Amino acid sequence: MYAIRIPEPGGPDVLSWTEVPDPVPAEGEVLVDIAASAANRADVAQRQGNYPPPAGASEYPGLECSGTVAALGPGTEESGWSVGDPVCALLTGGGYAERVAVPVGQLLPVPKGVGLVEAAALPEVACTVWSNLVMVGGLKEGETFLVHGGGSGIGTFAIQFARALGARVAVTAGSDAKLERCRELGADITINYRTEDFTERMRAEGGADLILDIMGGSYLDANLRSLSTNGRLVIIGLMGGRRAEADLGRMLAKRLSVHATTLRSRPAAEKAAITAGVLEQVWPLVEKGTIRPVVDREVPLRDAAEAHRVMESSAHTGKILLTR
Numbered sequence: 070m071y072a073i074r075i076p077e078p079g080g081p082d083v084l085s086w087t088e089v090p091d092p093v094p095a096e097g098e099v100l101v102d103i104a105a106s107a108a109n110r111a112d113v114a115q116r117q118g119n120y121p122p123p124a125g126a127s128e129y130p131g132l133e134c135s136g137t138v139a140a141l142g143p144g145t146e147e148s149g150w151s152v153g154d155p156v157c158a159l160l161t162g163g164g165y166a167e168r169v170a171v172p173v174g175q176l177l178p179v180p181k182g183v184g185l186v187e188a189a190a191l192p193e194v195a196c197t198v199w200s201n202l203v204m205v206g207g208l209k210e211g212e213t214f215l216v217h218g219g220g221s222g223i224g225t226f227a228i229q230f231a232r233a234l235g236a237r238v239a240v241t242a243g244s245d246a247k248l249e250r251c252r253e254l255g256a257d258i259t260i261n262y263r264t265e266d267f268t269e270r271m272r273a274e275g276g277a278d279l280i281l282d283i284m285g286g287s288y289l290d291a292n293l294r295s296l297s298t299n300g301r302l303v304i305i306g307l308m309g310g311r312r313a314e315a316d317l318g319r320m321l322a323k324r325l326s327v328h329a330t331t332l333r334s335r336p337a338a339e340k341a342a343i344t345a346g347v348l349e350q351v352w353p354l355v356e357k358g359t360i361r362p363v364v365d366r367e368v369p370l371r372d373a374a375e376a377h378r379v380m381e382s383s384a385h386t387g388k389i390l391l392t393r
């Protein structure tokens with residue numbers, strides 16, 4: 070098969086479409102013939118040499134895919150999946166390829182009403198958003214939820230899911246065009262972080278009960294000031310650095326909590342539990358049309374460098390798909 074390799078860390082042009090051996094499914098894995106994958110910021114960090122794949126993961130980038138089951142590996146014969154089934158999957162790596170071996174617990178059916186290629190836009194954002202809003206953040210109906218980077222892959226999904234839970238949704242983004250798209254997706258409060266102080270605005274709006282943050286260090290203090298009493302901050306990205314000072318006095322007084330998580334490094338059993346939660350609680354919303362995949366553009370997988378250039382320019386809103 071062919072896959073995108075990263076022979077050395079560097080800019081987008083190091084990504085090379087290379088002939089490599091086919092993956093062989095291990096115990097508990099299923100082989101998937103990939104129709105599409107999608108770009109994630111983590112892939113950019115991996116290409117730059119800043120986010121090595123966890124031990125045992127494929128060396129090729131790619132954290133999600135859609136396609137058809139090509140073969141059942143040992144121990145998956147009774148899993149209920151059959152050769153030829155259309156699927157999408159959460160991956161620990163290996164999505165930038167023609168085939169990938171996937172732990173069976175990370176497979177999801179393609180939701181009714183979603184195309185096979187389009188389905189590649191869903192697994193990573195659905196699992197990240199569901200696990201952090203429901204399992205970690207405990208978002209409830211009537212609460213105010215703030216997501217930074219509302220136009221991102223994560224943000225466009227989080228807006229729709231939080232609205233479906235009955236939350237009031239606030240977003241930050243760097244352009245009015247992205248904020249307009251966020252509003253169409255259901256955001257109630259839109260903040261252009263280049264022209265407005267999000268902390269002042271959130272305080273004027275009564276504060277946030279939950280913040281999903283992708284910036285990390287540069288936003289820690291402002292996030293803590295934006296939370297209301299009993300507020301929760303969940304950090305999932307470090308685009309603004311990994312170090313910061315926090316005012317613990319503010320945290321005590323407002324009884325705040327700070328969580329930080331990554332999906333990729335969770336053990337397979339936790340990923341399977343998250344995938345099962347998504348199937349039960351998110352897929353019905355997708356099948357009803359309450360949540361739709363937000364696809365900015367499709368780029369041929371062999372031109373993954375172009376997808377990375379777009380992602381690094383932040384010109385996109387939603388997901389960039391990589392197609393066969």
Ligand SMILES: NC(=O)c1ccc[n+]([C@@H]2O[C@H](COP(=O)([O-])OP(=O)(O)OC[C@H]3O[C@@H](n4cnc5c(N)ncnc54)[C@H](OP(=O)(O)O)[C@@H]3O)[C@@H](O)[C@H]2O)c1
Nearest residue numbers: 109110218220221222223242243283305306330331332383
């Ligand atoms: N921990 C996990 O398990 C996990 C899983 C998935 C993703 N993530 C993280 O989530 C983040 C988003 O990932 P993605 O794949 O959805 O990336 P993406 O689509 O490329 O989105 C990144 C977004 O950040 C926005 N942004 C940049 N500076 C900002 C600022 N100062 N304030 C607010 N927004 C800003 C960019 O657009 P504008 O500046 O134009 O608004 C862009 O929309 C990344 O940090 C990624 O690593 C973490």
